Amino acid sequence: MEQFLQVTISGLATGAIFAISAVGFALLWQTAGAVNFAHGEFIMVPAVLILALGTQEPTVGIPDFIPLIGGANIGVALPSAGLPWGLLIGFALTIPIAIFLLGYLFKVSLVDRLLQPGGDDIPLVIATIGLGLFLREYVHEAWFATPQPFPSVFGNGFWRPGGVAISADDIGIIVACTIVIGALQFFIKRTYLGRQMEAAAQNAETARVLGIPVNRMVLLTFAINAVLVTIAGLLVSPAINARWDAGINLGLLAFTAAIIGGFNQVRGALYGGFLVGVIQNWSGAYLSTLYRDAGPLLLLILVILVRPQGLFGRAEERRI
Amino acid sequence: MTKTVDNEPVVRVRNISKRFGGNQAVDDVSFDVTKGEILGVIGPNGCGKSTLFNCLLGQYRPDNGSIELDGIDVSDWSPPRRAKHGLARTFQLLQIFETMSVRDNLKTAAQEHIGSAARRLFMRPDMGLDGEVDDLIERFRMAHLADELAGNLSYGQQKLLDTAMALVSKPAVAFLDEPAGGVNLTMLADVEQQIRDLNVHDGATMVIVEHNMEFIFALAHRIVVMAEGRVLMEGTPDEVRNDPRVVEVYLGGH
């Protein structure tokens, strides 16, 4: 029983991270119709940035950003701030960079050019697979080829209430993700801007007629996605280290979560995320540690077989 | 012109309903299609004609109702299966293979009705269809265009090709969604002539949705009038023409 609780709680923690990354994935799908096969790299790159910007105490440095043209190591000396602070500074610095690179630039340079309304989605799939390779190999070549330890924002504490070992990291992740998700839901459901965004996502044509700046709303979702992946990168990296090849697994699990839960609903992606996290940890604990990822993947194939719109999604009839 | 019709129903449509959200697009529609006839379906815009076609041909799954072909319920069949068993169609918006030649368009439309899938792999690309296809091209007066890419044709010719594609496989019933839509006057008489020709000489059975009243009244043996998703009335062109309800639907709005 203790083990079960322990496994489930850490499953929920992992699941919370998958949930926010899956939400980002689903948002792009809904508003722009964009399937992003570089989503995992979108989580990995901010993590690497955070590490590069935040933990090289006492320097907050911008490492060789563009080694192709021979960038230099520009650093600003910081008073010894302690690790979590460095991390948080790195995080704060990364968010605008992520919004620009993974939000704005991604939308303008790839999505807008490759995704014609009513057109084929395959060119964007191809381009994002290329983008994934580019980001992965770039980090591998320009930054580091070996996994880098990544400290947790929440420290390494442990509690043992009633024999169940609970790590501070897990609890911190669950709390942080709940806050993020709550804030996002509040934004979408309760604020004017958020409702405009939802309207644009559900029916771009009608929204346009109603005077909603659809394009700006789509851009907003890209920005939100960039923030979400940055948070996911910050939270997930302590468990798996900051590594160049983390994106393949992360991306696959994120969109596994999105598909299992249901692509076309933010709610679906949320539930899917938690489900994938818990199932992953259960299959790791009770099946075999070697097959941790097998559970979610089998479930993915099963869901596509039985209910392609996802467990919590609604069926869409293709209009002709 | 002679209008001769057997009384044997080929297609039996029963109680088809389809709802999109709060909008009842098709509401309990039933009718029979008799062998050898041309059945017209008319009605104001948005009365559910195209949705009805999509339900009958398998593009949409109706909420309710069934369609029978020669006494067999085909309601659960996929669109290609229905097509292979003789339910052909065109779409309201032009749907042709623009990067293929006119001849290849027609061969594509005909080839799935010949042989088994495995045998098709080892057949010659023309599949012995050349004669049949060229025949139809000739009749539709497109011989000079046979090797032209379909995308290069004029709109009227593309529309004609679209119709020909539905008819090349000699289907039990061809459902034509506005074959005269957007076709200019010169071409219109031609389209009318081809359709009548196929009906009279080849006994082709057709269900035609059309907005052009003159066109459909001249062609159809029987006409179904739809309004707001329902069948308003059914009768010969003369009966429909003189029915006050039809006039009201078209002139009086709702």
Next chain:
Amino acid sequence: MAESVNVPQSKAADGSDALDQPDFENRRDKIAIVDRGRLSPSLIALVSMLGAAVAVMPVGRAGFDGVIGLWFLSVLLLVGVNVAVPLDTRNGQMVRWISTATFVAFMMLFPIGKSGATMTDFGLFAIFGAVVVGMNLTQGFAGQVSLAPAAFLGIGSYTSVLLDMGEEVTVAGVTVDLPDLPFLATIPIAIVVCMLLSVLIGFPALRVRGPWLAFVTLAFSLLVFLVLNNEDGLTRGSRGIRVLRNDFEIFGIDMLPTHNFYYAGLFYLFFSLTVVWWIVRSPWGRALKAIRDNSGRASSLGVDVRNYTLLGFAVGSGLAGGAGALYARQVEYIEPRSYFVNQTIDFFLATVAGGLGTLAGPLIGGSLITLVADYLRFTGDWYRVWFGLFVMVMMVVAPEGLAGSFNRFRAWVQKRVDS
């Protein structure tokens, strides 16, 4: 082959097109099937000489030493003739046949006098080329993204090697004594196993249109990797298997020396090309083209979109499986890491960069990830960064790939020459 050029259309939806007859007299783009011209003996002689030069020049030299400039010039001239002569004419067809024959002759004669290392490279090109050919069928002709070619390559490798070794294996506590089959017999088995597996995973994924196959095959790739890596009793896990090359003879010729084995790979590459060419020109090819053009219309005409697409995926996967059997012999050592997702991404990008829906594209793409990659090895792994960037830029600028761009270039040139 995607030779067709889309000509700007002058559609008048309202039917206002003057006489509803396109003005053919003033159009350059009409397809003149009627008059295909006469064969020109001097052109044929010129092209044959160029072809012979391209094929024979490297023979007996370690590299292209001494002739590299001349060789490149000949290749360029041959390409130039291909560009200049319209494809629809008899001359064009002949030029194309001679060019194809030149390629075959070049590949056949090339090993003479080459070092073992060079031939290992070329052997790998032939094998990976076959994988890309298969992938191009799935993606270019059937229009579905498969992200599992490396997994199928792996399944093919392990199937072939295990059946060839004929040892005892243990899966989930069950011990099976595998038969010891001759290597040649394991190749069709590998192909069939991969085709069956691909049908199994493709069937649910192709129920609905959309990028589902890409997701499912990606998940499948990871599952395959997990199994290869963890089923110690079957695959020896991450330690890998040292493949012993033995018992591979055809007509009494020992195929094991590197030079001879290259011909096995080359034969398989030609075999793959023939299979794809056959499918594409058969009525199935027309159905696949129709599906890519307008799947809704195709399905309403009786074309079973799902079955045809599934077929394209299955044949593509099967070709990857057979290539896997040869690959294991070529590299003599197999381990799960060789079949991970990054290998798939290589194949995928090669397919796209070469040109989707063409027969020459996969050859270009295959050379990009073997010969060109090997040539660029000095950059560390930077060439992979550039490759990713290249594919992104290409999708924006020229989504038809290198072979497709070549076709477009040829069409452009001929239009210029014409007018």
